[in-house]
Amino acid sequence: xxxxIDDKGARPGLPSANQITGPTxxxxxxxxxxxxxxxxxxxxxxxxxxxxxxxxPFLAPHDPYAQSLLARVKPPVWLGGSWENMLGTDVLGRDxxxxxxxxxxxxxxxGFAAAFISGVIGTAMGVAAGxxxxxxxxxxxxxxxxxxxxxxxxxxxAVVALVGGSLEVVIAVLGLLLWDRYAVVMRSATMQIRQxxxxxxxxxxxxxxxxxxxxxxxxxIVNNLIVVATLEMAHAILLEAALSFLGMGVQPPLPSWGLxxxxxxxxxxxxxxxxxxxxxxxxxxVLAINLMGDGIRDVTAxxxxx
Amino acid sequence: MLIYTIKRFFLAILVALTVSVxxxxxxxxxxxxxxxxxxxxxxxxxxxxxxxxxxxxxxVHEQYLSWVxxxxxxxxxQSFYFRIPVTDLLAERLPVSMILGVSAxxxxxxxxxxxxxxxxxxxxxxxxxxxxxxxxVGQAMPSFWLALMLIVLLGVMFPILPMTGSDSWQNFVxxxxxxxxxxxPAIMRLTRAGMLEVLGSDYIRTARAKGLKRHTILFKHALxxxxxxxxxxxxxxxxxxxxxxxxxxxxxxxxGAGYLAWESIGRLDLPVVQAIVLxxxxxxxxxxxxxxxxxxxxxxxxxxx
Amino acid sequence: MSAVLEITGLKVDIPVSAGDLHAVRGxxxxxxxxxxxxxxxxxxxxxxxxxLSIMGLLPSRARVSADMMNFTGxxxxxxxxxxxxxxxxxxxxxxxxxxxxxxxxxYSIGNQxxxxxxxxxxxxxxEARKRAIYLLEKxxxxxxxxxxxxFPHQLSGGLRQRVMIAMALMCDPELxxxxxxxxxxxxxxxxxxxxxxAELRREFNSALILITHDLGVxxxxxxxxxVMYAGRIVETGRVEEVFNNPLHPYTQGxxxxxxxxxxxxxxxxxGSIPGIxxxxxxxxxxxxxxNRCAYAGPACEIDDPVVELAPGRSYRCxxxxxxxxxxxxxxxxxxxxxxxxxx
Numbered sequence: 001x002x003x004x005i006d007d008k009g010a011r012p013g014l015p016s017a018n019q020i021t022g023p024t025x026x027x028x029x030x031x032x033x034x035x036x037x038x039x040x041x042x043x044x045x046x047x048x049x050x051x052x053x054x055x056x057p058f059l060a061p062h063d064p065y066a067q068s069l070l071a072r073v074k075p076p077v078w079l080g081g082s083w084e085n086m087l088g089t090d091v092l093g094r095d096x097x098x099x100x101x102x103x104x105x106x107x108x109x110x111g112f113a114a115a116f117i118s119g120v121i122g123t124a125m126g127v128a129a130g131x132x133x134x135x136x137x138x139x140x141x142x143x144x145x146x147x148x149x150x151x152x153x154x155x156x157x158a159v160v161a162l163v164g165g166s167l168e169v170v171i172a173v174l175g176l177l178l179w180d181r182y183a184v185v186m187r188s189a190t191m192q193i194r195q196x197x198x199x200x201x202x203x204x205x206x207x208x209x210x211x212x213x214x215x216x217x218x219x220x221i222v223n224n225l226i227v228v229a230t231l232e233m234a235h236a237i238l239l240e241a242a243l244s245f246l247g248m249g250v251q252p253p254l255p256s257w258g259l260x261x262x263x264x265x266x267x268x269x270x271x272x273x274x275x276x277x278x279x280x281x282x283x284x285x286v287l288a289i290n291l292m293g294d295g296i297r298d299v300t301a302x303x304x305x306x
Numbered sequence: 307m308l309i310y311t312i313k314r315f316f317l318a319i320l321v322a323l324t325v326s327v328x329x330x331x332x333x334x335x336x337x338x339x340x341x342x343x344x345x346x347x348x349x350x351x352x353x354x355x356x357x358x359x360x361x362x363x364x365x366v367h368e369q370y371l372s373w374v375x376x377x378x379x380x381x382x383x384q385s386f387y388f389r390i391p392v393t394d395l396l397a398e399r400l401p402v403s404m405i406l407g408v409s410a411x412x413x414x415x416x417x418x419x420x421x422x423x424x425x426x427x428x429x430x431x432x433x434x435x436x437x438x439x440x441x442x443v444g445q446a447m448p449s450f451w452l453a454l455m456l457i458v459l460l461g462v463m464f465p466i467l468p469m470t471g472s473d474s475w476q477n478f479v480x481x482x483x484x485x486x487x488x489x490x491p492a493i494m495r496l497t498r499a500g501m502l503e504v505l506g507s508d509y510i511r512t513a514r515a516k517g518l519k520r521h522t523i524l525f526k527h528a529l530x531x532x533x534x535x536x537x538x539x540x541x542x543x544x545x546x547x548x549x550x551x552x553x554x555x556x557x558x559x560x561x562g563a564g565y566l567a568w569e570s571i572g573r574l575d576l577p578v579v580q581a582i583v584l585x586x587x588x589x590x591x592x593x594x595x596x597x598x599x600x601x602x603x604x605x606x607x608x609x610x611x
Numbered sequence: 612m613s614a615v616l617e618i619t620g621l622k623v624d625i626p627v628s629a630g631d632l633h634a635v636r637g638x639x640x641x642x643x644x645x646x647x648x649x650x651x652x653x654x655x656x657x658x659x660x661x662x663l664s665i666m667g668l669l670p671s672r673a674r675v676s677a678d679m680m681n682f683t684g685x686x687x688x689x690x691x692x693x694x695x696x697x698x699x700x701x702x703x704x705x706x707x708x709x710x711x712x713x714x715x716x717x718y719s720i721g722n723q724x725x726x727x728x729x730x731x732x733x734x735x736x737x738e739a740r741k742r743a744i745y746l747l748e749k750x751x752x753x754x755x756x757x758x759x760x761x762f763p764h765q766l767s768g769g770l771r772q773r774v775m776i777a778m779a780l781m782c783d784p785e786l787x788x789x790x791x792x793x794x795x796x797x798x799x800x801x802x803x804x805x806x807x808x809a810e811l812r813r814e815f816n817s818a819l820i821l822i823t824h825d826l827g828v829x830x831x832x833x834x835x836x837x838v839m840y841a842g843r844i845v846e847t848g849r850v851e852e853v854f855n856n857p858l859h860p861y862t863q864g865x866x867x868x869x870x871x872x873x874x875x876x877x878x879x880x881x882g883s884i885p886g887i888x889x890x891x892x893x894x895x896x897x898x899x900x901x902n903r904c905a906y907a908g909p910a911c912e913i914d915d916p917v918v919e920l921a922p923g924r925s926y927r928c929x930x931x932x933x934x935x936x937x938x939x940x941x942x943x944x945x946x947x948x949x950x951x952x953x954x
Contacts, residue, residue, distance in 0.1 A: 145317070146324045148542070149587045149594075151549025154567055158579050161571045162335040238448055242553050245450045246568060261451055272458045279451035287446035294442075508712040514668055515707075516727045516778070517700030530717050606762040607716055 032299045039295025045288035049281075053104035060098040061086070064255050068093035073271055087277055091263055099255035100281055106256050107237045107285060110171055114236035115229050117175025122182025123225060129183070130190025131213060140183060147180045153242060160248045170249050174236045185228050189221040223300040230293030234286045241282055257282045307609055310602055318595045325587040326377070329580050330370045377584065383577035387570065392581045395566065400585070402562035403551050406481055411544045413486030414493055419536065422497025423529065426505060437498070441491035449550060453484045453557045470559035481554045488550055489543035496539050500532035507531075534604050541597030545590030615785050615818040616665065617641045620678035623660045623669065623842075630893045634660050634673075636842040640820075641923075642835070644785070647812060647819040649829040649850070651865070652839035655888060658822045659708075661839075662788045665820075666705050667695040683785060701731035703786040704779035706808075708794050710772035714763040720774055721759030727781040739781075746777040749814075750807060769800035776808065780815060787812070788820045793828070805832060826869055830854060835923065838862045841888055841899040843915075848924035858926040858935040860904045867942055898928070906930065906938060 033039060052059075061084075068089070075081040076088040076096070087096035129140035156173050163169050193199060194217070202212050241258030243249030250256040252263075257278040264274025348356075357363050361372065376383070382392035425434040460480060461469035471477050504510060505528055513527045551564035559565065563582055570578035602608040623635035635657040642648040650658045664675045667687065680687045682703065687695070699705075704727075707713045714723060724747070725739035734742070740759070747755035750773040763771060772792060779787055789808060793801035809832040812819040823829060829836055829850065836854075837847040838861065846859040857863045864884040886903035889895070898915035901907040910929045919925040920932065928935060 142317075142320070142324075145321050146328070149321055149325050149545075149590045150328065151546070151552075151583065151586045151590070153549045153552050154564075154579075154583055154586060157552065157568070157571050158332055158583065159335060161574065162332065234446070241448050242450055245448075246553065246556060248571065258448075258450075261448075261454065265454065268454060268458060269462055272462075275451065275454050275458075279448065279455070282448050282451065283446050286448070287442065290442065290445050508707060508709050509715040511668060512707065512713045512775075512778075513715070513726075514696075515666055515699055515705045516730065517696040517698065518726060518730055519696070522726075522730075527715050527718075531715070605717070606719075607764045610762055610765065 029299065033295075036295050036299055038291045039299060042288045042291025042293075042295055045284055046292060049104050049285050049288065050108065052101050053108050056098075056101035056105060060095075060101045062095035062098045064094060064098040064102045065253050066094060073267065073274070075271070076273055076277070079273060088273065090260065090274065091267065094255075096260075096277060099260060100257070100278065103255040103257045103260060103278065104281070104285070106167070106250060106254060107240065107282070110167070110174070110240045110250075111233040111237040111289070113171045114174035114178060114240075115233040117171070118177070118179040118232060118236075119182055119225070119229050121176070122179030122228075123186050125179065126183040126186025127190045127213065127217065127221075130187040131194055131209075131217065133191075137187070140187065144180055144183050147177075152177050152239065156239065156243055157246060157248045160243060165243075165248055165251045167250055167254070170240055170243060174239055178232050178236060178239075181232060182225070182228050185224050186221060189224045190217055193217050193220045223296065227293050227297045227300075230289050230296065234289040234293070237282070237289070238286055307602060310608060311599060314595055314598050318591050322588055322591050323374075325591070326374055326584060327370065329584045329587070330373055332580055332583070333369075333576060334366070377581075382581040382584075385570075385575055385578050387573045387575040387578070392577050395578060396563060396581060396585060399561060399563045399566045402560060403548060403555070403564055406478060406485065406551055406555070406560065406562060407544060407547050409478060409482045410485035410547055411489065411540060413482050414489040414543065415540060417486070418490045418494035419497050419533075422494040423501050423524075423532075425494075426498045426501035426532075427524075429502065434498075437494060441494050444487050444491040447487070449484050449488050450553050450557060452487065453480065453554060456480045456484060457557075477558065477560060481558045481560055485547050485550060485554050489540075489547060492543060493536060493539055497532065497536050500535055501528060504528045504532045530604075534601060537600055537604065538594070538597050541593045542590075545586075545593050548586045548589060614641045614643050614681075615646075615683060616820070617679060617681045618665070618677060619680075620676075621661065621664065621680060622674075622676045623657065623664050624674045624676075626672060626674075627892065633891050633893075633895070634842055635664070636891070638837075638839070638842075638844045640837060640844075642786070642818045642820055644818055645813075645816050646834045647809070647821060647832055648835045648837065649833035650820065650822045650837045650839055651824060651826060651829055653824055653888070656839045657842040658839050659790050662705070662790050662820065662822055665788060666699060666703065667692070668699075668705075697731070700727040700784075701782045702784050703788065704782070704784040706772070706775050706779050706787065706789040706792045708791040710768050710775055710792075710795060713775060714771055716763055718762075719759065720761050720763065720766070724759070724774065724778050724781065727778065731782050742781060743777070746780050747774070749780070749811065750774075750777045751803075752777075768796050769804065772796060772800075772804055773807070776804075776811065780811065783815060784817055786818045786820070788822070790822045791824070792821075793823075793825075808832070826865060838865070842891055843899070843927060845900065845928075846926040848920075852924055856936065857939050858932060859900075859928055860906055860935070860938070861900050862926075863935075863939045863942055864903075 069092070071085070071089050071093040073091055074085050074089040074093075077083055077086050079088075081088050085095050085097070087100060090096055090099065125140045125143065129137040156177060159173050160169055163173075199212060199216050202216050207216075240249055240256065241261070244256040244258030245262045247262065250259060252259060260278035261275045261282075264271070264278070267274050361369055373383075380393055382396070384390065385392050385395060388395060421433075421437045421440070425431075425437040428434055457469050457480065460467045467479055468474070468477050510523060510527055513523045518527075548564070551562060552567050553564075554560070555562045555564035556568040563585070567579060567582040569575075570582070618638070618640040620637050620639065621635055622633070622637055625632040625634055638657075638661065640648065640650075640661075650661065652658050660669065660673070663669045664673075665680070665682075665687065667690075669675060675688065677688060682698065690698075714720070721740065721743055724743040725734075725736065728734040728739040728742055729736070743759060744755045747758060752758055752770065752773055758766075763774075766774065776792075792808065793804050796804060805828055808819065808821070821828070821832060833850040835847070836850050837844045838853070838859065839845070840861050846853060846857070846862045853862060854866065857866050861884070868883060884903055889899050889902060891899075897912040898904070898907070900915075901911040904911070908929075914929060915927045916929065917925055917927050918932065926932075926935070
C-alpha cells in the first residue's frame with residue numbers, strides 16, 4: 001500500500017517563487033551573457049573584424065589592387081618597415097593592411113552566404129525528416145550519409161576547377177556542400193520538440209502542418225540553428241581559405257586571406273610574416289566565430305553544459 | 307547481430323552506388339570532356355575521334371553503366387595526362403596517403419583520448435582548461451597555415467625535419483601532426499563529454515559502492531562505455547582526413563593520392579580525379595561500416611539481441 | 612545487542628549558489644545486528660543523502676560531519692577513501708533505487724556479480740562464480756547459471772533489482788542499506804522484492820537500513836522507524852510504538868494518509884498534509900514543520916526540542932507527550948494503525 005504524501009513542491013533547496021523572488025528570465029539571460037567570457041571575447045573580436053571590413057573603403061590607407069614594383073615585399077613596421085605600409089607590402093608591392101581589410105569582406109561574405117544557403121537546405125531537410133519521420137526521414141538520413149561519404153575539399157576543388165573559380169562559384173559550391181550538420185542537428189531537435197505535448201495539442205485543435213512548423217517547432221529549435229550557423233560559417237571561411245590557398249577558390253587579384261597566404265608561400269624562408277599576418281587574421285576570425293557559437297549554445301541552453 | 311550486419315551492408319552498397327553517380331556526373335560539369343582532353347590545338351576531327359574512342363557520344367546512362375561496370379572490375383580508366391591506367395597510379399600513390407592517414411589518426415587518438423579522460427576526471431582544473439584551450443585553438447587553426455608555420459619552425463628556424471618530399475619516415479612527421487591535430491578537438495571533446503556523463507552514471511556509483519579500486523572503476527567500468535561513441539567518431543574523422551590530405555600533401559609535396567588529386571584537378575585529368583573521389587568515398591563507407599560493426603560488438607545491447 | 616552502525620549528530624551540507632543547503636541537520640541513528648531500521652519521509656527530506664553519507668558515496672563538494680559515526684566500532688569519517696573502499700561492498704553494501712541504470716550495460720551479470728568477492732576476498736573466478744549462482748538462486752532467479760552470461764538489458768527491472776540484491780550479499784555484509792529499492796518497480800513486483808529483502812535479512816542476520824516513503828512497507832518489515840522531515844528525525848521508536856502511538860504531528864499526518872480497508876469510507880477524502888517543505892538553504896530556526904502544522908504556536912518558531920521518552924523512543928516537538936497523544940487519537944482513532952497499515 002502506498003501512501004499519498006502531498007509533495008507538491010516538496011523540494012528543500014528549491015524554494016517556490018513566492019518565497020524568494022528570483023531574477024526574471026531576461027535578467028538571467030543578461031547575467032549569463034555577461035558572465036560568459038568566451039562569448040564576450042568572441043563577440044568583441046568579431047565586432048572589430050566586422051568594423052574593419054565595413055570601413056575598408058574609408059579607412060584603408062591604399063588601394064588594395066595598386067601594384068608598385070618598386071615597393072615589393074616591404075616589411076611591416078615592427079620589422080623595420082615604415083608607417084606608410086604598416087603591415088608591409090606583398091610580392092607585387094600592394095599594401096598588406098589594405099588587402100587584409102578588403103579580405104575580411106570576402107571572408108565574411110563567403111561565410112554568411114554559404115552558411116545561409118546550406119542553412120536553408122539543411123534546415124528544410126532536417127525539419128522535414130524530424131517532423132514527418134517515416135520515409136521522409138529515411139531519405140534524408142540516406143542523403144546525409146551520402147553527403148558525409150564524399151570528401152568535401154576534394155569535391156569542392158574538382159567542381160571549382162571544372163566550372164571555373166569565382167566568388168559566386170565558391171559560395172554556391174560551399175553552400176551546396178555544407179548542409180549536413182544543419183540537417184543532423186535540426187532533425188534531432190525537431191524530433192524532440194515534436195514529441196512535446198504542446199505540439200500534440202496544437203494538432204488536436206486542428207492547426208495546419210505549416211502553422212505548427214512555424215509557430216510551435218521553429219521557435220524552439222532556432223537557438224540550435226543559430227549555433228550550427230555560426231559553426232558552419234567558420235567552417236565555410238576555413239574551406240574558402242583552403243580552396244583559395246590551393247588556387248581553386250577565389251581568383252587573384254581579389255585579396256582573399258587564403259590567397260594571400262598562398263602568394264606569400266614562396267617567401268616562407270625569408271619573409272615568414274607574409275604568411276603569418278593573413279594566417280593570424282584568419283585564425284582570429286574563425287576563433288571568434290567559434291567562441292561565439294559555443295557561447296550562444298551555453299547561454300541559451302545552460303542545462304546542457306557539462 | 308547478423309541481421310544488423312546485413313542491413314548495414316546493404317545500406318553501405320546503396321550509399322556507394324549513389325556516390326558513384328555523383329562522382330560520374332562530375333564529367334557533365336566540365337561541358338564536353340572530349341574538348342578538354344584533346345587540348346587547345348586539336349582539330350574538330352581529333353575531338354570527334356576522342357569522343358568516339360571514350361564513348362562520350364553515347365547516352366549518359368550508358369556511359370555511367372559501363373563506367374561503373376568497369377570500376378567494379380578494378381578498371382578506373384586511363385589518365386588523360388599520364389596515359390597509363392588510373393589503377394596503376396593509385397597503386398603507387400594510395401599507400402603514402404594511407405600511411406599518413408593511419409599515423410595522423412593514431413596521433414590524434416593518442417593525444418586526445420587521454421587528455422579527454424583526464425579533463426573529465428578533474429573538471430575545471432588547469433588540465434581541463436589546457437585541453438579546452440587546445441581544442442578551441444585547433445578548431446580555429448587553418449590546417450594549411452599550421453603546416454606552413456611548422457615548416458617555418460621545424461624546417462627553417464630549427465631545421466630538424468625535412469620540409470618536403472616523401473622519401474623517409476621523417477617526411478611524415480609534420481604532415482602527421484598537422485592532419486592529426488585537425489581531428490583532435492572533436493575526439494577530445496567527445497571523450498571528455500562521454501567520460502563526464504559516464505562518471506556521473508548510476509552504475510559507476512554501484513561500482514564505487516562495491517568498493518572497487520579506483521583504476522578498475524575508471525578503466526573497466528567508465529572508459530569502456532565512454533569510448534563507444536569515440537570509435538565511430540574516430541572512423542568518421544579518419545575519412546575526413548583523407549579528404550584533408552589533399553591540402554597537407556600538396557604543401558609538403560608528399561606523393562600520395564591527395565597530391566595526385568590536386569595535380570590532376572589542375573590538369574583537368576578527370577578520370578584520375580573521379581577515381582580518387584570514388585576511392586576516398588568508398589574508403590569512408592567501408593570505414594564507417596566497420597566502425598558500426600565494432601560499435602555493435604562493443605555494445606552488448608546491439609550485440610546480444 | 613551491539614550496534615552495527617551508530618550515528619549521532621550527522622550533518623550534510625551542500626554548497627549551492629544561494630548559500631549552504633543544510634540537507635541533513637543533525638540526526639541520530641543506530642541499528643543493531645539482525646535489526647531492520649526504516650527511514651521514512653517525503654522526497655527531499657535528506658534520507659537518501661543520509662544513506663549515501665554512510666557509504667561515503669556523496670560527491671566531494673558535499674560536507675559531511677558528525678559527532679559520532681561508527682561502523683562496527685570504527686569511525687567512518689576519519690577513514691581514507693582507500694580504507695572506506697575496503698569496507699564498501701564487503702562489510703556494508705547498498706541497493707539503489709534505480710535498478711534499470713545501476714548495472715553497467717557493457718558487462719555481463721556474472722562479471723558484475725563476481726566483482727566484490729574477487730576484490731575483497733581474493734576469491735578465484737570459480738569460487739566467485741559459485742557464490743554468484745548460489746545467491747542468484749537465493750534471490751529467486753531461475754536458471755541462475757545461464758543468467759550469468761546475460762547482459763543487464765536482457766533483464767526486467769524486477770530481475771535487475773534481484774541481481775542488485777544478490778550483488779549486495781556477495782560478501783555477506785554486516786549492514787545492507789536499501790534506498791527505496793522498490794520505487795521504480797511495478798506494484799506487483801514491489802511486494803516480492805520487499806518480502807525477499809526481509810527474508811534474506813533474517814537468513815543472513817545482517818542489519819538492514821531500508822529507506823522508503825511507503826508506510827505500508829515500514830509496517831511490514833521494520834523493527835525500528837525513524838521519521839525524517841526537512842533534514843531532521845522528527846520521531847523515532849520501535850515500529851509498533853510509532854504506528855500505534857504516533858506523537859509528532861507530521862507522523863500523525865502521514866499515518867492519517869493511509870487508507871484503511873473497511874474503515875476509510877468509499878469516496879471519502881484521503882488525508883493529506885497541506886503546505887510545502889521550507890527551503891533548507893541558510894540558517895533556520897525552530898521547527899521546520901510549523902508552517903504545515905495544525906497545532907503550531909509561537910514557541911515553535913524558537914525551538915523544536917528532542918523529547919526522549921525511553922532509550923530509542925523520542926520525538927521532536929515543544930508540546931508534551933500527553934497532549935500530542937490526545938491530538939493523535941482525535942485525528943486517527945485508536946484502532947491499531949500498524950495492523951491496518953500492514954494489511
